[in-house]
Amino acid sequence: MFEIFQLITNYIFVWGYIGIILLMLIESSFIPFPSEIVMIPAGYLAFQGKMDPYLVVLCGITGSILGALLNYYLSLYLGRSLVAKYGKFVGFTENKLDKVDDFFKRHGAFSTFIGRLIPVIRQLISIPAGITRMNIKQFIIYTGLGAGIWMVVLTAIGYLVGHNEELIRQYLDQVTIALLILVPAMVLAYRLFNKKKGQSEL
Numbered sequence: 001m002f003e004i005f006q007l008i009t010n011y012i013f014v015w016g017y018i019g020i021i022l023l024m025l026i027e028s029s030f031i032p033f034p035s036e037i038v039m040i041p042a043g044y045l046a047f048q049g050k051m052d053p054y055l056v057v058l059c060g061i062t063g064s065i066l067g068a069l070l071n072y073y074l075s076l077y078l079g080r081s082l083v084a085k086y087g088k089f090v091g092f093t094e095n096k097l098d099k100v101d102d103f104f105k106r107h108g109a110f111s112t113f114i115g116r117l118i119p120v121i122r123q124l125i126s127i128p129a130g131i132t133r134m135n136i137k138q139f140i141i142y143t144g145l146g147a148g149i150w151m152v153v154l155t156a157i158g159y160l161v162g163h164n165e166e167l168i169r170q171y172l173d174q175v176t177i178a179l180l181i182l183v184p185a186m187v188l189a190y191r192l193f194n195k196k197k198g199q200s201e202l
Contacts, residue, residue: 012042017051017059024063028123028147029070035060039151040168043158053159057151064116064147065140068126072139075130097131104132109142110190116146117179 012019020042027033039060046053080097104111108129115125129139153175161167 012038012045012051017055020056020059021063021066024060025067025070028064028067028126030074030123035064035150036154036168036172039154040158043155043160044162045158046155047159047162053155057148057155060151060155061144061148064151065143067123068143068147069140071123071126072130072134072136075127076133079127079131100128101132104128104134108132108134109138112139112142113146114183114186116143117150117183119176122146122150 012023015022020038023033023038024035027035027038039056042051042056042060043053045051046056112125112129112134115121126139126143157168157171157175161171
């Protein structure tokens with residue numbers, strides 16, 4: 001683990017902010033690549049005074065948005081045709097696609113924001129957004145907001161605990177538990193808000 005941390009730290013130090021953008025672009029696209037091994041070393045470099053913590057977070061957000069846009073446009077141009085051709089083999093019919101369309105028209109912004117906070121889902125949420133042609137401005141804004149929270153958390157961990165592997169694991173476990181509580185609470189609050197809003201419009 002320490003060797004990987006050191007390797008990524010050296011890579012980011014050599015490539016600088018562009019390296020963070022490129023690595024986070026990869027992480028946010030369809031290629032499995034944990035953001036922890038990018039942003040935590042970058043946060044540690046910020047602690048050492050070798051990088052600016054605000055620019056580290058900004059570059060992380062930029063890379064995340066670029067990777068998400070790659071997924072979005074691939075899904076936009078290829079997704080519907082693939083679903084139409086092969087969806088029936090996995091039980092995903094045109095009728096179900098219409099339901100996904102309707103869902104994203106009503107809840108796409110919130111789903112994109114929440115999705116960016118959940119491991120694995122953060123890479124996949126761009127796919128239904130692209131297939132359903134979610135408004136691109138909304139997609140970028142809410143992707144950036146969700147990614148921004150995660151970038152701040154990881155950068156802060158790197159800044160505060162450096163390359164102490166045990167403390168990094170401890171902090172990541174605490175963050176994961178916090179998200180497991182926070183995300184369902186936000187979903188419940190969103191549903192209650194929409195329910196109350198719907199009743200007030202009757």
